[in-house]
Amino acid sequence: MAIKIQQAGEFTGFEQVIRFQEDSSGLRGFLAIHSTRLGPALGGVRLKAYASDADAIEDVLKLSRGMTYKCALAELPAGGGKAVILDHAGMVRDAAFRAFGELVESFEGRYRTGPDVGIHDEDLRNVAKATRWVADESDPRLGDISMHTAIGVWHGLRACLDHTGIRTATVAIQGLGNVGMRLAEIVHREGHSVLAADVDPQRVAQAEARFGARAISPQRITAEECDVFAPCALGGVVNRATIPELRCRVVCGAANNVLESLETGDELRRQGIVYPPDYLVNAGGVIRGGEYFLLNSDDSLPSIEKIYARTRNILRESEQSGEPTARIADRMAESRFRG
Ligand code: NAI
Numbered sequence: 001m002a003i004k005i006q007q008a009g010e011f012t013g014f015e016q017v018i019r020f021q022e023d024s025s026g027l028r029g030f031l032a033i034h035s036t037r038l039g040p041a042l043g044g045v046r047l048k049a050y051a052s053d054a055d056a057i058e059d060v061l062k063l064s065r066g067m068t069y070k071c072a073l074a075e076l077p078a079g080g081g082k083a084v085i086l087d088h089a090g091m092v093r094d095a096a097f098r099a100f101g102e103l104v105e106s107f108e109g110r111y112r113t114g115p116d117v118g119i120h121d122e123d124l125r126n127v128a129k130a131t132r133w134v135a136d137e138s139d140p141r142l143g144d145i146s147m148h149t150a151i152g153v154w155h156g157l158r159a160c161l162d163h164t165g166i167r168t169a170t171v172a173i174q175g176l177g178n179v180g181m182r183l184a185e186i187v188h189r190e191g192h193s194v195l196a197a198d199v200d201p202q203r204v205a206q207a208e209a210r211f212g213a214r215a216i217s218p219q220r221i222t223a224e225e226c227d228v229f230a231p232c233a234l235g236g237v238v239n240r241a242t243i244p245e246l247r248c249r250v251v252c253g254a255a256n257n258v259l260e261s262l263e264t265g266d267e268l269r270r271q272g273i274v275y276p277p278d279y280l281v282n283a284g285g286v287i288r289g290g291e292y293f294l295l296n297s298d299d300s301l302p303s304i305e306k307i308y309a310r311t312r313n314i315l316r317e318s319e320q321s322g323e324p325t326a327r328i329a330d331r332m333a334e335s336r337f338r339g
Contacts, residue, residue, distance in 0.1 A: 101130025152284020
């Protein structure tokens with residue numbers, strides 16, 4: 001397979017941003033390496049039908065940058081990268097993911113990939129046919145990445161509950177996918193109530209049956225009265241349009257780039273809504289992947305549990321200083337990866 005690679009442009013603050021294409025499989029996409037200053041760039045691959053190449057580039061830049069911040073705050077010896085594959089009808093899925101594996105292999109470990117939105121286990125198995133540098137969950141030693149993410153979100157969420165003094169919470173989960181469904185399971189097991197919204201009604205029905213969840217329309221979930229709004233679908237859900245309608249005390253979920261902008265985080269703080277930064281609480285998966293890849297560890301649960309203390313510390317600091325949590329977290333991460 002012949003993969004064509006070209007620089008996608010110069011982007012300030014990024015080490016490398018490429019466009020890739022493999023014609024026989026229809027593979028097309030972008031890969032960004034934000035920083036390898038602390039170690040190899042970790043970051044999954046996302047499959048999505050983007051409206052334009054500009055949208056795909058914007059996504060890959062935001063996501064790869066977020067990975068650098070996430071790894072730095074999680075104290076991993078790793079940096080941030082990400083890949084997005086453009087979903088389209090002409091793509092031959094198996095062959096495209098094998099070709100993507102070859103692309104990953106060509107980075108010789110400088111970029112290491114894993115699952116993100118739209119990726120199935122089978123896709124990663126195809127990637128793994130061409131590269132060692134993939135968190136392929138068919139290795140039982142690695143374990144379930146999304147479960148590790150959900151456990152990390154839970155530690156962040158319970159830190160928010162302890163911070164606010166909420167004992168029994170109603171948690172509104174937007175998106176019952178790999179992480180959201182597992183989070184629903186934990187929240188239910190821990191004795192809290194689940195409100196569930198997904199564009200896929202079967203997933204909602206499953207949450208109703210398994211966790212006694214109450215179904216909420218996906219259009220209404222941001223305006224639903226609850227203790228915790230847990231975005232576990234896509235990013236940007238806390239924005240100028242949704243902030244006025246939020247009726248929760250805490251926003252804490254798995255989605256990357258929950259805030260439309262840093263200013264949105266400032267507004268959340270003004271409204272008294274507790275928000276632990278997304279990349280702090282959703283780091284469980286990358287902590288597992290990073291420790292497996294880089295430290296050869298068998299068990300990352302103790303490291304993931306540290307998300308609880310980090311979240312409490314940032315919430316306390318924000319309360320004392322008045323500075324919004326997203327800005328505190330950015331500063332802490334930057335001081336690590338910029339040295
Ligand atoms: P997924 O693709 O398995 O699940 C997403 C779910 O959201 C699907 O069930 C989908 O039907 C639903 N959905 C899509 N649009 C929706 C809408 N408008 N309203 C309600 N539901 C909607 O993805 P996954 O892996 O669970 O990831 C969820 C989020 O967490 C993403 O933002 C991802 O970047 C982030 N994340 C995932 C990690 C992981 O370990 N899987 C790690 C860190 C972050």
